[in-house]
Amino acid sequence: MKIAVIGNGIVGATFVNEMLERHPNSDIVQFDGLKGTATIASAGIIAPWLSKRRNQKWYNLARQGAEFMQEMAQKYQMPKDVYLQSGVIYTRDSDDKLQSLLELAQQRIQNAPQMGDFSEVTSSQIKKLFPFIQSTSNGVFVRGGARIDGQRFIHFLNLRNQEKVQVVQAPAKITIEGQQAFVNGSNFDLVIVAAGAWLAQTLAPLGIQAQVRPQKGQLIEINLPDNQFIDHNAPVLMPEGERDFIPTNDGTLLIGATHENDQGFDLTVSAEIVKDLLASGQRIIPGLSEKAIKHVRVGTRAYTEDFAPFFGRLPQHSQILVASGLGSSGLTTGPIIGKLLVDLIDNPLLDVSHLTKPISTYVN
Ligand SMILES: Cc1cc2nc3c(=O)[nH]c(=O)nc-3n(C[C@H](O)[C@H](O)[C@H](O)COP(=O)(O)OP(=O)(O)OC[C@H]3O[C@@H](n4cnc5c(N)ncnc54)[C@H](O)[C@@H]3O)c2cc1C
Structure with missing residues (x-):
């Protein structure tokens, strides 16, 4: 399967890693290259449990996210300067x-x-x-x-997967022709838009509005x-x-x-x-x-308006999956969202309603 991944923040990097774990023959091209990536600037705190936030879906996601991050750190024996x-x-x-x-x-x-x-x-x-x-x-x-070092976390995963991913350091532009999706002129079976704060402008040329600020x-x-x-x-x-x-x-x-x-x-x-x-x-x-x-x-x-992250398949274009709105706890929810995007590719009917509102709440 030929997949374009737009973004190399914590969501994009974890998605690529998880996809290659489960489907080692995936043909992945990853686009990156904007300045201001949140993951690189971040503070690094992973501790959602005592948050006063009342949003139960967010809490479910963040709790599972902290657990998944621990599992990843153990599985790959991440050094202390990446995850501690x-x-x-x-x-x-x-x-x-x-x-x-x-x-x-x-x-x-x-x-x-x-x-x-x-x-x-x-x-x-x-x-x-x-x-x-x-x-x-x-x-x-x-x-x-x-605590994690966001920049080192991405670098760690990028190094693990460097032989298997083609990286393009350039802004990505998506176009649709008939049922087919193209990124910068090349055709892909799937497009993953892990574009963080730039989701709205990345989807705008398709006539799609994303409620992300x-x-x-x-x-x-x-x-x-x-x-x-x-x-x-x-x-x-x-x-x-x-x-x-x-x-x-x-x-x-x-x-x-x-x-x-x-x-x-x-x-x-x-x-x-x-x-x-x-x-x-x-x-x-x-x-x-x-x-x-x-x-x-x-x-x-x-x-987003309710400060909650979202992820899933675009109703208008089933070959495009998006994730954004991770806000101030995105190091905590980012890796599990990357994994859940792979779950949704493997099982398009997977129920994620306990973790996020329908994608149409944020993208239309
Ligand atoms: C100062 C600061 C402190 C933080 N502290 C914490 C913390 O302590 N704990 C916590 O859990 N979270 C924290 N966060 C939040 C967390 O860093 C973010 O929510 C999370 O990193 C977002 O990940 P992302 O992958 O969605 O987006 P990003 O990390 O922003 O990645 C988006 C990527 O998409 C690329 N991109 C976008 N559009 C295009 C395009 N059209 N073409 C090509 N590439 C594109 C960008 O270049 C970038 O690489 C902090 C954030 C900041 C800014």
């Missing part, structure tokens, strides 16, 4: 809030054993893990939480002050009311990220936002100065 089950700490500034978070954790673990063990941690225990911070409130430590995300990567260092196995720290703090395997710390709905596809670093991210860092880490900023990451997420 580091755990995640959430702090709360009152005992009541802490108790309700612990209750939620107790409820959620019933159907999510991959959440691992969880327990209350005191501010001094947190300080032992992060000696460079000033004291925080007490928190909950969820040990099954993980771009959301700018920025985060800063900092070196710790005074030659302090961070343990490579340190968990993610999510202090209440502050930005998230994500240790990297390079000994740096990511602080972020923003959710900017009014900036379109703009990728410029905003001085005001950097100041705001640094200020959050300074409230947690004494002595942190602007000089500590090593790099600013900027990327474009896709989001």
